Amino acid sequence: MVPALIVFGITYVLLLSFQKFRPYIALAAGVVFTFMAGFSPLEVFNAIDWNVLMMIAGTMGTVYLFIESKMPDRLADFIIEKVPNVKWAVVCLSLFAGIISAFVDNVATVLMIAPVALNISKKLGISPVAMIISIAVSSNLQGAATLVGDTTAIMLGGELGMNFMDFFWYNGRPGLFFVVQAGAIISAIILLFLFRKEKASISSQTKTEVKDYFPTVLLLGTIVALIIASFIENKPEETNGYICIAIMFIGIFREFFIKKNKTVFRDVFKEIDFYTLGLLLGLFVVIAGIKELGVIKAISDFFFTIGGGNTFLIYTLIVWASVLFSAFIDNIPYVAAMLPVVGGISSQLGIDPTLLSFGLLVGATLGGNLTPIGASANIAGTGILRNAGYEVKNRDFFRIGIPFTLSAVISGYILVYLFWGI
16 A cells, blocks of 8 residues: 555656646556556456546537537627626626536636627726636636536546436435535625726627527537436436537537538547546546555545544535645646545545535635636636736735635535535
8 A cells, every 4th residue: 555655646746746747647657556456457447437538528529619609709798788887797797607617618618708808808998807817716616516517526426426417406405506606696796895896887799690509509408418317217327428429429410511511520629628538537547546555545544533533524624625725736636536535534434425525526626716726717817818918916816716715615615514414
């Protein structure tokens, strides 16, 4: 176990230090742990959660077609038509980004909504910095709301065997969707207070023309199909993944054969995040290896000892440690490593793993909003501002990120324990 723990520690340090090479590091570590644990090729294959990988790839492909249809731009235009001033524009665009982000990748959501904020700011002659930061943190918040909202949510669903509807109502209790929405409402109130002085009126924006509604139907069809599948008993474990991949290919084949788009295969596959897929593939094998070699149990014992075997203290430790770690590191490898750990701790406590797993996701997902580098959506937002010629100072981000994060995490921390700890 000690050599495995050392290799795992080195792997994690390398993942944090060399972000551009993370997939290669994870895959190489997977090979090392394959030999250390003595896995056969079949055991390696079974260690990989193919359902998670297919869901991520399929959803990303469909989302690309949805973005290309200009429907998100049109929806944003509609919102702008209905708001009286900048304050409400910021809040409504942030809420809209959150709604989109519950079903679409966080970074893609920021790329969709940020240009709208830039256009508004340009017309009014004001800085777009605060507006785009608000959009980014709202996008990150809603990633935990549904099964397809974020990579970490998909991973949680795979670990606990959750289907799409389980994020709304799970084992007779409210799911993560309602926990996240409570945080969103409180955060919206925070934004209204922060932007209370921004009362400049907004003129009507140019309407974006949507020429193809089929990608919207595909995205909605993905959600409906996942809901229907959630009621099918004894289905294959990879059912959700098959659904997402199949719907993506329906969109691709329509573009190729009916609309005669000869580059659609290349365009769609360029937009699939193979970086994340490779990272996860390697991490799945690494986690199976450290579990086989006893590392997971050792880490679980450590948390159990620190918490003194007290469920509430251990829950509190996991939530706020996750907030702290996710403020500075990518939450994907962190959640991938910690999901089996919280499962082990739950076994030692003799409780259902839901409480600690939900607490982990709340802390890890929302904690990224504390800093500009804590979440991919924040990095994308600051990158857009930088390319537009605006400097994003830390104090600009902290002014919004800290109260936004604390309000959302505190409400999530309380609600998860009320729903699942009592």
